[in-house]
Amino acid sequence: MNKLELEYFAAELGAxxxxxxxxLVTAESCTGGGVAQAVTSIAGSSAWFDRGFVVYSNAAKQEILGVKPETxxxxxxxxxxxxxxxxxxxxAHSRAQVGVAISGIAGPSGGTYDKPVGTVWxxxxxxxxxxxxxxxxxxDRTRIREQTVISALQRLLQGV
Structure with a gap:
């Protein structure tokens, strides 16, 4: 991942x-807090970043964010x-007006025919x-996670 590119997107989003x-609030699974890490690397991010949730397990998604078991x-x-x-x-569990949530299969295992490794929602x-x-x-796993973080920052920029 290009560190300068990542810093640019995060700084521009913050501005x-x-x-x-x-x-901004983040809810991350496969990226393990990568978006939150990128935005908090920007000095002064406390003026626009509220909090991040790393919810790797299904139980955490349910308990912390209210994802329904039936979903x-x-x-x-x-x-x-x-x-x-x-x-x-x-x-709902933050003071944020803008949010991003990520869940995917970063691999190397865990993929299926319908959801191959590299699938990210x-x-x-x-x-x-x-x-x-x-x-x-x-x-590989690292590259999939990096691409996901960059993509999320780019789409957040498009919406703000």
């Missing part, structure tokens, strides 16, 4: 959030439905818009 008077049973953690519930729960919440996007990334 735009601060300009709007908005806060996980019917669709799995790596699904549009799960990340939408994650981002809504993150917004990301949900975004903005004051007037909430949506989810499915992406497919390639490479």
């Amino acid at each position: 735009r959030l601060k300009q709007q008077g908005w806060y 996980l049973n019917q669709h799995g953690a790596v699904s549009e439905q799960a990340v939408l519930e994650m981002v809504k729960g993150a917004i 990301t949900a975004y919440a903005f004051p007037n818009n909430t949506y989810a996007v499915r992406s497919y990334f390639s490479g």
